[in-house]
Amino acid sequence: MRSSERFVRPALLCVLIALQAATLSAQDATLTVGTATAARGVTAYGELNVPAGGDPTLNIAVTVVNGAQPGPVVAFVAGSHGTEYASIVALTRLTSRIDPQTLRGAVIIAPLLNVASFEQMTVHLNPVDRKSMNGSYPGNPAGTQTERALALVADQIVKPATVIVDLHGGDMDEDLRPYSYWIRTGHELQDQASRDLVGAFGLDHVILRDIDVTNPASIRSLSGYALSLGKTALVAEAGRSGLVLPEDVDALIAGSLNVLASLKMIAHAFTPLAKPVFVGSGARVQAEAGGIFFAKAKRSALVKEGEVIGETTDYLGRVTGQVMAPVAGLITFIRGVPSMWPGATLANVAPLLTTVPAYKKP
Ligand SMILES: [Zn+2]
Numbered sequence: 001m002r003s004s005e006r007f008v009r010p011a012l013l014c015v016l017i018a019l020q021a022a023t024l025s026a027q028d029a030t031l032t033v034g035t036a037t038a039a040r041g042v043t044a045y046g047e048l049n050v051p052a053g054g055d056p057t058l059n060i061a062v063t064v065v066n067g068a069q070p071g072p073v074v075a076f077v078a079g080s081h082g083t084e085y086a087s088i089v090a091l092t093r094l095t096s097r098i099d100p101q102t103l104r105g106a107v108i109i110a111p112l113l114n115v116a117s118f119e120q121m122t123v124h125l126n127p128v129d130r131k132s133m134n135g136s137y138p139g140n141p142a143g144t145q146t147e148r149a150l151a152l153v154a155d156q157i158v159k160p161a162t163v164i165v166d167l168h169g170g171d172m173d174e175d176l177r178p179y180s181y182w183i184r185t186g187h188e189l190q191d192q193a194s195r196d197l198v199g200a201f202g203l204d205h206v207i208l209r210d211i212d213v214t215n216p217a218s219i220r221s222l223s224g225y226a227l228s229l230g231k232t233a234l235v236a237e238a239g240r241s242g243l244v245l246p247e248d249v250d251a252l253i254a255g256s257l258n259v260l261a262s263l264k265m266i267a268h269a270f271t272p273l274a275k276p277v278f279v280g281s282g283a284r285v286q287a288e289a290g291g292i293f294f295a296k297a298k299r300s301a302l303v304k305e306g307e308v309i310g311e312t313t314d315y316l317g318r319v320t321g322q323v324m325a326p327v328a329g330l331i332t333f334i335r336g337v338p339s340m341w342p343g344a345t346l347a348n349v350a351p352l353l354t355t356v357p358a359y360k361k362p
Contacts, residue, residue: 031066031073031106033156038066043100048110048156050149053142055128058116058149062157063095063109071105072263075161076256077153077222078110078168080133081124082117086239087167090252097257098266105265108157113149123171134166137225154225163197164226165259167252169239170299175336177300178238178251179205182278185213185227186359193232199272200262201236201255206276207332207350212361234259240299241336282350283326287312287340291320295334295347302352304328309347312340325349 030039036046043065050058076094078087091111098107112118114126114133126133129144139150158164170176180203184191198206211218213228223233236255238248254270261268287293289312297309303325310323325331329351340346 031064031108031160033062033064033108033160034060034152036062036064038064038100038106040066041068041100042066043095043098048149048152050145050152053144053148055145058145060110060113060115060149060153065095065098065100065103065107065109067103067105067107067265068101069104071103071265072163073106073108073161074163074165074260074263074265075108075157076110076165076167077113077157078166079112079118080114080166080222081168081171082112082114082119083121083123083172083242084169084239085242085244086248087169087237087252088112088118089244090249090256091167093249094253094256097253098260102267103265105263107260107265108161110153110157113153116145121172123173134222135220137220137222153222158222158226158229158231161226161231163232163259163263164222164234165197165256166222166233166235167256168235168237169248170237170241170333170336172242173335173337173339174240174333175295175299176237176240176333177205177331178203178236178248179207179279179332180237180276181207181209181223181235183223183227183233183235184208184210184359186210186361190227190230190232191359194234196262196272197232197234197259198276199274200258200270201234202258202270202273203236203238203251203255204273204276205330206278207281208278208353208356209281210359210362215362218362240333278353278356279330279332279350280353282329282332282348284348285309285323285326285346287342287344287346289320290341291315292338293323293335293340293344293346294338295336296323297331297334297347299331299334301331302329303331303349309334309349323347327351
């Protein structure tokens with residue numbers, strides 16, 4: 001409480017309380033995100049209008065499905081990497097699968113945060129300011145486009161939600177196998193809630209990652225930021241190499257519906273995954289120099305430490321090196337295109353976990 005609040009006169013206090021109650025009951029009945037305002041039992045379409053700053057304006061499409069009955073608010077977000085197409089397409093199709101008349105609670109869906117990345121086919125970053133739209137939370141209303149956009153996403157999408165589901169996939173340069181992340185904070189109830197969602201979502205491989213939400217570097221992503229606010233967060237990935245394959249899109253839609261079912265927001269039969277394959281975050285292999293990359297192993301292959309998983313040549317076809325697995329484990333993704341440059345990620349190999357270790361603060 002701010003010290004000045006002690007001096008508010010009783011009569012004024014009554015007015016303030018009445019005003020606050022009116023606002024709360026109005027919020028209870030309708031949900032507004034950006035220009036989308038949905039009364040109970042209604043689906044509304046709109047956008048977050050990110051104002052122009054030192055660079056252009058940006059409009060982020062958003063849907064609000066406000067259930068006829070009150071309940072949790074779940075936000076589904078994709079396209080912070082605007083060329084991870086399967087996840088974006090999945091969320092454009094999720095809306096029609098949710099009936100606001102029978103929904104308990106509310107669902108916010110933002111399928112494409114990084115519009116410039118999508119339009120210009122720029123991987124990983126927002127080409128407008130070269131910043132990561134999954135690495136710049138909580139944003140800044142006075143910053144560049146990415147920062148202004150994320151400030152609005154934080155305020156309009158993350159804060160009203162109790163559960164955040166962030167969908168990704170292999171980008172155009174990543175040949176990726178599907179998996180979810182179980183991101184733990186060391187807070188028992190929060191970690192159990194995330195674990196329940198991972199099981200409900202149903203992807204059979206799960207990357208275990210422990211973060212410290214008091215470390216600013218760990219809460220720059222959407223999931224880290226949401227977890228730092230005490231919310232439940234789930235990250236799931238399916239899709240690869242610029243493809244929109246039905247099995248990937250369907251897995252992400254099914255997982256999203258399972259999440260809503262597990263929270264008793266929709267009636268939808270699903271079986272939680274009893275025994276996912278847990279893997280560690282793994283080790284990335286990075287290119288030491290420019291040249292041409294050829295994958296010699298497939299995504300999802302189990303490899304031994306030191307096993308050759310790729311080969312590089314110069315621009316005249318002369319072999320310049322063998323790419324080896326840095327650890328034994330599962331290839332979660334491998335570079336799907338020949339382009340490489342010093343520091344480019346060539347593959348990620350994650351060790352299989354036979355038991356789930358206790359949370360360890362990184
Ligand atoms: Zn991504």
